[in-house]
Amino acid sequence: MRRMIGLLQVDPTVGDLNGNAKRLEGLASLATTRGASVAVTTELAISGYPPRDLLLQEEFVSLAQNKASSLRVDIPVLVGSPVVPQAKRQLPSNGVVRAGSSGSHPSGEGNSHVVARKQLLPTYDVFDEARYFQPDNRSGIARTIANLNLGVTVCEDAWQSAGLTPSAYAADPIEHLAEWGRQGVLLDATVNLSASPYHADKLSSRIHVCRTAAAILDHPFLLANQVGGNDDLLFDGNSLVAWPDGRVVIAPSWQEGVLMVDIDDASKCHWIPSDAPDALRIGDDVLRHLSPDDDGHEQDKEVLEDLTDAVVTGLSDYCRKSGIDSIVLGLSGGIDSAVAACIAAAAVGPSNVTGIAMPSRHSSQHSIDDARHTAEALGLVFDTIEIDALHGSVEASIGGMLQAGHPVASENLQARLRGLLVMAHANAQGRMAIATGNKSEIAQGYCTLYGDMAGGYSPIGDLYKMQVYGMADVFNARAEQLGNTPPINVSTRSKAPSAELAPDQKDEDSLPPYPVLDAILHCHIEEGLDAQDIADKGFEHTLVVEVLTRLERSEHKRWQMSPAPRVSNRAFGQGWRRPLASRHDWRY
């Protein structure tokens, strides 16, 4: 008998217990039809990851657990779910419950139970799990689940033995399972329910984790990973299986579906796309097979293609999960808003995107032409609103103050008039405005709070300027491949970056050239190097200090936060962590 396990690569909405249950049932049904005897979901699949402070509501946790264990499925399914505390004054667990029939028993609630609780709780970077969960100290095992005995781990549980956590945990769940194996507990495979967020080239780390675990355990190691966007977090899917000899099979990224794994025969693995009408399906749906000597590192071009799919996924999922069906943005004729427009068009369809050119007295004619070109090539709705009359009207009212004060006030004023117009359009038409700033300028505070930073989502806010150029080329190439006009003009691509808020203004008047700026920022933000370390790499020390000083002074803008003194026992802000794009109606 073939031993097939279906890894359910699901795209859940945080808090949407009913909707997530339906998605999981649909995927499990596909897996059943194609011969899986067992299915495994991603981490906290029933609640979506990360549920954040929804987990502080006891009712949410118990509803989620009940929903997970009573999934209507025809094979046993190991479902990631928050699990109610084991004792009074304890926190819930990040657990795995078993749903569905056990052998000849009918499916239903009666025979469900908790098979594992997460042991290692990441509490760094975007992870806050010690805030919400009690760590367990035993490894999970699902015995005679269909014809299989499975080790059961949850995400971080597998990362300690690969040495890829920022600090060491006291326990190692993989080593623990291996020790059981040496003591005679025979397992056919170990599964891992994950919600492992994307970043560029993260997949190679995940491959290393799975290979390490498979080698230690001496049996196949299967990882089911969440896919899709939730607020600022992206999950790339790429569910995978590694065998002890180092072979690996990887599911597609940015797609919902099932990775069918034959644990005895890598060549029999296959992918079943989700049949949900709103399923995420971006990019190719081919399986990747890696030989033991392929570490899975992507080439630069692949990274950029993947990055493009990533940001499209982020915006597309954010809109769907928030119930937003159309977008408005300012189109300046510059590279940033042009790329943001390409992302928006890919995410919600060009006819659902409105681009507004808002030229001022400082805008050049080519800016307006370039904006129009992008809108027309993409098929957006396009509008033009001259802001000069408004600008003049404000100057008539407060011109004396502006002239007497710091010149940045007048520049910001234009950005804020544009923000006001875009928001007026958004509010009047029920659309979401998107902000079009990139990570390099935001990191330098070279942007206007309530001006160009206004918007409900910031699709290129984590892309350095040079990545934005790279992505422009990707969108142009994709258009050409389809026989369409490339949306980003040569002049947009080649002009010197300018905010066009003062006569002949260029970004380079205030900032280093972007290739240099990006490199310095990358060294500090991504690699954690300090000024001296960066200077030692060959950058001018005073320039590095200038860049880092601007970075630190821009905290406020980056956070877009107005602290309110906390005088109650529950204030909004640091102590109140809620997801934005989620279904808050789980109760009703």
Add this chain to the structure above:
Amino acid sequence: MRRMIGLLQVDPTVGDLNGNAKRLEGLASLATTRGASVAVTTELAISGYPPRDLLLQEEFVSLAQNKASSLRVDIPVLVGSPVVPQAKRQLPSNGVVRAGSSGSHPSGEGNSHVVARKQLLPTYDVFDEARYFQPDNRSGIARTIANLNLGVTVCEDAWQSAGLTPSAYAADPIEHLAEWGRQGVLLDATVNLSASPYHADKLSSRIHVCRTAAAILDHPFLLANQVGGNDDLLFDGNSLVAWPDGRVVIAPSWQEGVLMVDIDDASKCHWIPSDAPDALRIGDDVLRHLSPDDDGHEQDKEVLEDLTDAVVTGLSDYCRKSGIDSIVLGLSGGIDSAVAACIAAAAVGPSNVTGIAMPSRHSSQHSIDDARHTAEALGLVFDTIEIDALHGSVEASIGGMLQAGHPVASENLQARLRGLLVMAHANAQGRMAIATGNKSEIAQGYCTLYGDMAGGYSPIGDLYKMQVYGMADVFNARAEQLGNTPPINVSTRSKAPSAELAPDQKDEDSLPPYPVLDAILHCHIEEGLDAQDIADKGFEHTLVVEVLTRLERSEHKRWQMSPAPRVSNRAFGQGWRRPLASRHDWRY
């Protein structure tokens, strides 16, 4: 020989290692002069609390520890400081180092050492300590420090035995110290270095914690608490000592200084105000002595007075620590902006505050008169800018779109024009704009993003509407007591709340009356009750669901956040937690 311990109630700036060291040296010197043999600081006093992601920089941790242990002081001082990890791939500790002379030894770096590491790491609400620190499993003891043997605990360490943590820890440091006592380790007292944030009536919990610990340990328990504001967190000071029989002595709140504790004689305790020129000094500086049967609960009137001092402290410290010396705000003639103006005037001085009335076609004359009254009574700089011409100019430009769309667009437009004018003033003059929204309206989304929510600080953003009314009375009474004109007019105090963005608009057209709204919000936000629980208290169920639904839909505005899809290994946002008001120049 008298056994005097000085509790250094310090107001540190996060990240300002040199400045904080200077403050601590100044306070220790006062304690020495007045006869203390030992001094104790607050938690992480050298770095300020909470340092957030500054703690992820190894260099910051080691610089802080060196600075703490080399304080120039003439008596031994137990200094709260981050402490470098004890092993590779471990996190730092939230520790206590010993600075200063030991008996006859001269002061200096040589004889310093780590005397304690925090055991219980709060990771809930505003606390993220598991993100930054390794927990210790041994209790701290400082032996023969001057003539004393002291138990040493850090903040949360003392809360487990009082049962006041949201979930239980596996260890109880107070019980552990008590066990050592029973085994013959004799301690004269136990100290606790705290950074325990304020909320209304929090002090009674802290008193209970200290009394519980003193009773269990059977010796005096001394708690030194941070004072002042850091971003959205307020620390009230109120350092205190409890004896096993239940007597308590409490230091003043909202003041920097030293609580001198004679552990053998409560009547000899006294307060020394800080002599730093910029020291926080708000409210009275009297010590409070509680008899064992006084639980320290404040009366409503005291709570309101304290709340007033709290929000003034918050804004005042935020400005000082951020290098901001003047403030601008919109004055509508309504209660919210009037109270915000009172807070600003108290925080930075009335001559450093500019109030701008920005009447529209929907503003009544009494609104302008009331705004002027508040400004004149407080002694603010006052300005008036009519927005009707601007409003008309925008309508001329996009009137068709506004008329065809949702009416809220036109209302928001006016709020955004005001936000734009206030920000133009702020940018031109180098002032900080403050937002004037209250918690009730923010919780209902009854406010305009980039409009009335614009500003660098939100002084009444955690006050319910009815608390704002209460605070108006406090400011009026305080003015009368000084023989000044009460700043808040009877008409401001008594008119029906209105946003004045549409003809005859009243808040009650869209929201329940504020006493009802506040009560429902309080039940849900502060007490964690769900809709059914709240309805069971006598509120109409459909109304409760409406209020909670609006609360949940307003996540976005409350966060003022535009998610950017995270595609790098370090993005801004959830995974990047930096303090705003801090000295980022610790490195240079």
